Amino acid sequence: MAAAGALAAPGQLNLTESPYWGSRSVDCFEKLEQIGEGTYGQVYMAREIKTGEIVALKKIRMDNEREGFPITAIREIKILKKLHHENVIKLKEIVTSQGPEKDDLGKPDDNKYKGGIYMVFEYMDHDLTGLADRPGIRFTVPQIKCYMRQLLTGLHYCHINQVLHRDIKGSNLLIDNEGNLKLADFGLARSFSNEHQSNLTNRVITLWYRPPELLLGSTKYGPAVDMWSVGCIFAELLHGKPIFPGKDEPEQLNKIFELCGAPDEVNWPGVSKIPWYNNFKPTRPMKRRLREVFRHFDRHALELLERMLALDPAQRISAKDALDAEYFWTDPPPCDPKSLPKYESSHEFQTKKKRQQQRQHEENAKRQKLQHPQPHSRLPPIQQSGARPQMRTGPNQSMHGSQPPVTGPGHYGRPRGPPVGPGRAPPYPSGGMPGGAPRGGGSGYGVGAPNYPQGGPYGGSGAGRGSNMMGGNRNQQYGWQQ
Ligand code: ADP
Numbered sequence: 395m396a397a398a399g400a401l402a403a404p405g406q407l408n409l410t411e412s413p414y415w416g417s418r419s420v421d422c423f424e425k426l427e428q429i430g431e432g433t434y435g436q437v438y439m440a441r442e443i444k445t446g447e448i449v450a451l452k453k454i455r456m457d458n459e460r461e462g463f464p465i466t467a468i469r470e471i472k473i474l475k476k477l478h479h480e481n482v483i484k485l486k487e488i489v490t491s492q493g494p495e496k497d498d499l500g501k502p503d504d505n506k507y508k509g510g511i512y513m514v515f516e517y518m519d520h521d522l523t524g525l526a527d528r529p530g531i532r533f534t535v536p537q538i539k540c541y542m543r544q545l546l547t548g549l550h551y552c553h554i555n556q557v558l559h560r561d562i563k564g565s566n567l568l569i570d571n572e573g574n575l576k577l578a579d580f581g582l583a584r585s586f587s588n589e590h591q592s593n594l595t596n597r598v599i600t601l602w603y604r605p606p607e608l609l610l611g612s613t614k615y616g617p618a619v620d621m622w623s624v625g626c627i628f629a630e631l632l633h634g635k636p637i638f639p640g641k642d643e644p645e646q647l648n649k650i651f652e653l654c655g656a657p658d659e660v661n662w663p664g665v666s667k668i669p670w671y672n673n674f675k676p677t678r679p680m681k682r683r684l685r686e687v688f689r690h691f692d693r694h695a696l697e698l699l700e701r702m703l704a705l706d707p708a709q710r711i712s713a714k715d716a717l718d719a720e721y722f723w724t725d726p727p728p729c730d731p732k733s734l735p736k737y738e739s740s741h742e743f744q745t746k747k748k749r750q751q752q753r754q755h756e757e758n759a760k761r762q763k764l765q766h767p768q769p770h771s772r773l774p775p776i777q778q779s780g781a782r783p784q785m786r787t788g789p790n791q792s793m794h795g796s797q798p799p800v801t802g803p804g805h806y807g808r809p810r811g812p813p814v815g816p817g818r819a820p821p822y823p824s825g826g827m828p829g830g831a832p833r834g835g836g837s838g839y840g841v842g843a844p845n846y847p848q849g850g851p852y853g854g855s856g857a858g859r860g861s862n863m864m865g866g867n868r869n870q871q872y873g874w875q876q
């Protein structure tokens with residue numbers, strides 16, 4: 395990666411690596427199916443023609459890049475190349491295409507950018523969001539322990555290698571049919587130093603999994619940010635749905651405070667010095683209710699969750715200590731990954747697509763019914779003409795039977811990820827406010843909050859890190875930042 399400056403051209407990557415790194419063509423692979431809509435571009439399942447090996451190809455989107463090779467992709471490649479662990483996705487190779495490219499279905503791609511760059515990963519059958527979203531799925535306690543232990547082991551490895559992931563969430567946790575879980579998507583990751591804490595951007599981590607210190611504007615932070623996200627995932631696995639599904643940053647903070655209590659100098663020494671604390675401190679007392687709300691959880695699970703969801707990052711449990719928690723050492727023990735059931739592949743992209751098709755199908759059926767009222771209302775719904783024959787038409791329930799709302803985020807069913815990135819309006823302008831303050835203006839909310847260059851990041855537009863919502867230009871969003 396020595397040559398990979400911001401302007402490295404295709405083919406110039408990996409100069410310091412073994413000769414074939416970055417020199418092979420994507421034509422060595424046959425694309426089989428699109429499995430993800432990445433922020434950079436698409437992710438495909440593909441077969442290496444020579445060996446028959448199945449891999450995942452993640453295309454680095456270049457069409458929005460005026461600045462040359464995206465800095466975020468450089469970071470992701472650089473970090474992934476130094477991480478080698480069974481719970482971290484393996485980047486096998488970089489391949490290029492000389493364009494004009496064929497798109498996923500073999501049609502010529504009229505994209506102006508003629509060359510393409512792909513990361514080649516080991517293929518994983520599922521991501522956790524896609525898996526949990528399968529109809530009828532319900533994880534057992536040993537299974538949850540098994541996934542959690544792997545998640546913590548992978549994250550501990552990152553943290554001791556001084557890497558913050560900064561986007562831990564279900565769709566970035568990949569699972570294979572051997573029951574192995576691996577951390578993926580290091581597009582927002584970065585190296586950190588324990589000695590001197592430099593300023594980092596607080597505009598990272600998908601909203602629902604973002605810790606209070608970032609929401610309050612902290613720019614000096616460490617591995618504890620990832621541990622908050624782990625706590626959110628853990629609670630989600632036990633609870634069956636996301637625990638903090640905020641629609642914007644003020645609502646996110648409010649949801650956190652409602653469950654975890656409001657921060658003050660007693661439970662979080664130093665909190666009042668965090669940039670936006672005064673803007674967001676609740677106007678009414680809010681007690682910590684975690685134990686009460688989740689009283690039905692197993693005692694050890696609750697104990698661990700309490701320590702993961704500590705408001706004060708300094709008191710939050712580390713990955714290493716979490717692995718030593720009683721929870722993992724009491725009955726029932728975590729199961730052996732190999733004993734986990736094998737499922738047909740499921741990625742968030744696919745389950746989402748199926749759900750959209752299902753919804754479309756239902757709407758069409760409803761419309762048909764309105765236009766031609768049928769005497770027998772229980773006749774099977776009319777097959778939509780455009781629907782693929784293999785489409786699953788059964789109810790696409792989440793694992794605990796809750797249906798994601800049609801609009802807005804739902805259990806694993808949201809448009810690809812709630813907000814993470816900056817928008818144009820002033821900070822937190824439109825949402826609900828912690829402490830039940832009135833919306834908009836007043837109480838210091840939304841007015842003159844510090845640290846947002848160019849008017850502040852949170853536009854309330856729901857701009858997510860996901861490509862669907864942000865047009866995929868993560869480089870412009872984060873490239874200049876830490
Ligand atoms: P983005 O930065 O856009 O979120 P990701 O690396 O998370 O990109 O990839 C998007 C999706 O593609 C993932 O959520 C996952 O479903 C799928 N995916 C990514 N890498 C792999 C892989 N190695 N094997 C199988 N699926 C993958």
Ligand code: MG
Nearest residue numbers: 565566578579
């Ligand atoms: Mg991702």
